[in-house]
Amino acid sequence: MGKTKRIKFGQDNLAGILMSLPGLILLVLFVVVPFFTAIVLSFYNVDFSMVDGPKFWGFEQYRRILVDPVTSPIFYKALMNNFTFALIVVPVQTGLAVLLAVMLNVKLRGIAFFRSFFFLPVVFPMSLVAIIWALMFSRDSLGMLNGLLNMLSFGFIQPIDWLGDPKIALLSIALLSVWAGVGFQMVIVLAGLQEIPLELYEAASLDRANWWQRFWNVTIPGLRNTLIFVIIITTIFSLRLFDQIFILTKGGPIDATQTVMYQAVTSAFVEGNVGRASAITVVFVVIIIIITLIQRLVLRQNREVK
Amino acid sequence: MTTHELSSKKEVMRRIRRSRSPKKVFKTVLHYLFLTFVTAIFFAPIAYMLIGSLKPTAEVLDGINGFALKDLSFANYLQVFSTFNDDSMGFLWRFYSNSVIVSFVIVFGGLIVNSMIAYALARLRWRGRNAIQVIIVLLVILPFEAIAIPLFYLLRDYRNTYFVQFLPFIASAFSIYLFYTFFIGLPLEIQESARLDGASPWRVFRAIIVPMSKPVFASVTILSFLSAWSSFLFPLMMVDDPLYVPLPLEIQVYFTQPPTDWGPIFAFGVILVLPVLAVFLLFQRWFIQSVAASAIKG
Numbered sequence: 001m002g003k004t005k006r007i008k009f010g011q012d013n014l015a016g017i018l019m020s021l022p023g024l025i026l027l028v029l030f031v032v033v034p035f036f037t038a039i040v041l042s043f044y045n046v047d048f049s050m051v052d053g054p055k056f057w058g059f060e061q062y063r064r065i066l067v068d069p070v071t072s073p074i075f076y077k078a079l080m081n082n083f084t085f086a087l088i089v090v091p092v093q094t095g096l097a098v099l100l101a102v103m104l105n106v107k108l109r110g111i112a113f114f115r116s117f118f119f120l121p122v123v124f125p126m127s128l129v130a131i132i133w134a135l136m137f138s139r140d141s142l143g144m145l146n147g148l149l150n151m152l153s154f155g156f157i158q159p160i161d162w163l164g165d166p167k168i169a170l171l172s173i174a175l176l177s178v179w180a181g182v183g184f185q186m187v188i189v190l191a192g193l194q195e196i197p198l199e200l201y202e203a204a205s206l207d208r209a210n211w212w213q214r215f216w217n218v219t220i221p222g223l224r225n226t227l228i229f230v231i232i233i234t235t236i237f238s239l240r241l242f243d244q245i246f247i248l249t250k251g252g253p254i255d256a257t258q259t260v261m262y263q264a265v266t267s268a269f270v271e272g273n274v275g276r277a278s279a280i281t282v283v284f285v286v287i288i289i290i291i292t293l294i295q296r297l298v299l300r301q302n303r304e305v306k
Numbered sequence: 307m308t309t310h311e312l313s314s315k316k317e318v319m320r321r322i323r324r325s326r327s328p329k330k331v332f333k334t335v336l337h338y339l340f341l342t343f344v345t346a347i348f349f350a351p352i353a354y355m356l357i358g359s360l361k362p363t364a365e366v367l368d369g370i371n372g373f374a375l376k377d378l379s380f381a382n383y384l385q386v387f388s389t390f391n392d393d394s395m396g397f398l399w400r401f402y403s404n405s406v407i408v409s410f411v412i413v414f415g416g417l418i419v420n421s422m423i424a425y426a427l428a429r430l431r432w433r434g435r436n437a438i439q440v441i442i443v444l445l446v447i448l449p450f451e452a453i454a455i456p457l458f459y460l461l462r463d464y465r466n467t468y469f470v471q472f473l474p475f476i477a478s479a480f481s482i483y484l485f486y487t488f489f490i491g492l493p494l495e496i497q498e499s500a501r502l503d504g505a506s507p508w509r510v511f512r513a514i515i516v517p518m519s520k521p522v523f524a525s526v527t528i529l530s531f532l533s534a535w536s537s538f539l540f541p542l543m544m545v546d547d548p549l550y551v552p553l554p555l556e557i558q559v560y561f562t563q564p565p566t567d568w569g570p571i572f573a574f575g576v577i578l579v580l581p582v583l584a585v586f587l588l589f590q591r592w593f594i595q596s597v598a599a600s601a602i603k604g
Contacts, residue, residue: 015507016432023423024438026477031445034456041456103344108337116590117345120352122597123586125536125554128575131561132355135568138367144354147369179351184597191598240451243538247558261451268455269543277455285452292447 035285041278048272061279075280078258081170085259086238088174089181094230096178097185102219104186105193115190119183126180130247133176137162137248163249166256173244173257181237185230192226193219225299232295236288260284359383359572366568382573389570396548396556398577405552408471409534415476416530417523423477424485425511429497442486445479451539458543466547475534481526484600488522489515525596528589535582553578 042061044054064071104115121129136144139161146159162172196218204214220227242261249257251266260280268277353373358366360378365371390398426432427439457474464470492515500510516523541555551559557574586593 012426012430012507013432016426016430016435019422019426019430019507019511020438023419023477023482026419026473027442027445027479030457030474030477031448031453031479032441034453034460035448037456037460038453041459046459100344103341106337108334112591114341114345115594116587117349119590119594119597120349120583120586123532123582123593124352124579125538125557127536127538127554127558128578131557131571131575132351134561135358135367135572136351136354142367142369144370144372147371151370179348187594187597190594236449240449242451246542247561264451264455265539265543268458274455274459278459281452281455285448288447288449288452 038278038281038285041274042282044275046274046278048274054275057275061275062283065276065279065283074255074258075260075263077255078260078263081257082239082241082259085170085174085177085241086235088171089177089238090231090234092174093178093182093185093234094227096182097189097230098220098223098227100182100186101189101193102215105190115187118186121180122184124180126243127247129176129180130244133172133179134163134248136176137172139164164253166253169249169253169256173241173248177241177244181234185234188230189223189226192223195226196222228295228298232291235291239284239287239291260287355572355575358568359576361569363567363569366572382569383577385567385570386573386577393548396551400549401551401553401556404468404550405535405554407468408537408552409531411468411472412475412534413527413531415472416478416481417526419477420481420526421485421516421519421523422511424482425489425515426507427482428486428489429510429515430507442479442482446483448479454539454543457540461544465544466550468550470544471537471541471550471552472534474540475530475537478530481530484526484529485519485522488519492518521595521599524592525599528593528596529600 041054043056043058045057045060046054065075066072100118104111104118138144138146139159141147141150141159143159143162145162149157150159160168163169200218200222201214204218209217240261241259242265245251245257245259245262246265251258251262261284264277264280264284267273267280350373357373357375357378359382360380361372362377362381365374365377387398389395390401427435427442461470461474496514497510500514501507505513536554537552538554538558541552542558545551545555548556557571557578560574561571
């Protein structure tokens with residue numbers, strides 16, 4: 001390599017800039033500018049109903065969201081709901097994905113056929129998934145899930161108000177979200193499983209390890225990085241929760257399914273309060289950044305351990 | 307690699323030998339039964355929609371009898387076709403073409419724009435490259451929800467158009483990142499020698515890089531198509547004229563309008579998802595691979 005003429009840095013200036021330009025312009029216009037607009041707007045009182053335009057408010061929006069005893073509880077309620085949702089969905093969905101992937105990671109005729117069934121909901125738009133489940137969740141005894149539970153319990157379990165009971169609504173949303181998302185994770189875990197060297201399993205077999213021991217001592221450590229990735233994307237996905245809420249519960253009953261994004265959107269869209277919505281957006285991004293930084297730290301530690 | 311192959315061959319041979327024993331046959335049958343059971347539970351909501359779309363509404367909402375295969379007809383589909391056939395409700399073909407047009411522009415525009423910038427970042431040496439790389443890595447973290455509100459505010463005068471639905475989604479930091487990691491992994495020799503023979507960067511890109519990169523183009527196509535076709539939040543804020551409403555938003559509108567007529571709503575759902583389902587079944591290997599690839603690289 002050293003003998004041949006190397007292409008010098010700066011030689012491709014024109015081509016590099018020309019080929020990057022379309023993408024750069026679009027990213028700046030539709031991602032960077034909006035993001036900084038959110039930061040700027042969060043310091044203003046901006047309302048579509050106002051005639052005299054935005055008024056500078058300093059940190060008032062943030063004070064109202066984070067500190068004010070009257071207006072902040074609803075935001076914390078939403079944030080708590082997001083985290084509760086994450087606490088349910090992340091372990092359940094990840095665990096289920098691992099079990100499914102292990103179950104489907106066998107050399108059997110037609111296994112691809114089974115795999116694709118679990119991946120199916122991924123090609124369904126969330127709005128359609130929510131509507132299918134709206135009917136599954138019908139609260140009276142004619143509802144699908146209620147009918148099923150009633151039959152399985154020989155009439156013992158009474159009809160549940162899946163989306164109308166404040167104690168259950170968020171769980172119901174979590175249930176349909178796991179159903180919709182688990183196939184995606186399963187595929188990722190399957191790919192991770194195939195990266196684990198077969199020799200490790202053979203060595204474990206020679207050591208007379210049973211299935212369970214092999215699972216805990218070979219499979220799970222081998223999936224470590226995959227699992228960290230899956231957990232992070234599911235956590236971020238949990239913070240983004242919106243479509244299902246908007247279609248099924250509108251944040252109710254009594255704010256049991258309020259989420260950060262749902263509040264941001266309704267603030268802007270229903271109340272016309274763009275300032276508040278922007279401030280919520282900024283807080284949302286800060287939380288995402290913190291989670292990502294934690295991910296980086298964990299991954300780095302992981303590499304050092306290896 | 308070779309030891310890998312060897313050991314997997316050994317594994318296969320062992321399985322074949324083992325599979326003759328009755329115990330193994332029994333185990334395999336058990337595994338199939340278990341798989342079928344779990345798959346059936348998982349598939350139930352989709353089956354419910356498919357069956358429900360063929361039944362009168364009263365029989366859809368009837369506990370587990372909703373799965374019963376009786377009184378099947380295409381009446382719900384005909385009703386959907388006749389409902390969405392005037393100016394007040396909008397036209398079914400129009401919702402369809404709205405989704406197709408918007409997704410098409412996002413996917414194809416994105417392939418061109420994102421692969422070009424990724425190549426420039428991965429292989430060309432130019433001023434500003436490093437700074438832009440850093441910015442793109444930062445942007446990958448930012449989910450769309452983080453800019454939805456200001457975008458809505460900035461573009462509020464352009465509601466009910468096509469371009470407002472696709473323009474913000476063409477350039478994607480995530481797609482750029484996928485292209486970038488793929489291009490970085492391509493062998494340098496051919497590219498460098500072509501460059502030394504006087505080929506322009508653009509020619510190298512068109513004639514060498516693109517033909518070598520079919521897998522990543524397929525992955526990006528599938529991933530960006532899935533997100534474009536399912537797009538809900540932004541159309542919800544930006545579109546309410548039936549002339550521009552995409553399918554995932556329209557089914558929500560239909561669902562919200564009383565009376566909630568489940569048979570036709572499910573029929574609408576099937577109509578919405580059927581083409582994507584067909585594409586998925588045809589290219590499922592690609593779908594699954596591209597999701598896996600996105601994770602391993604990400």
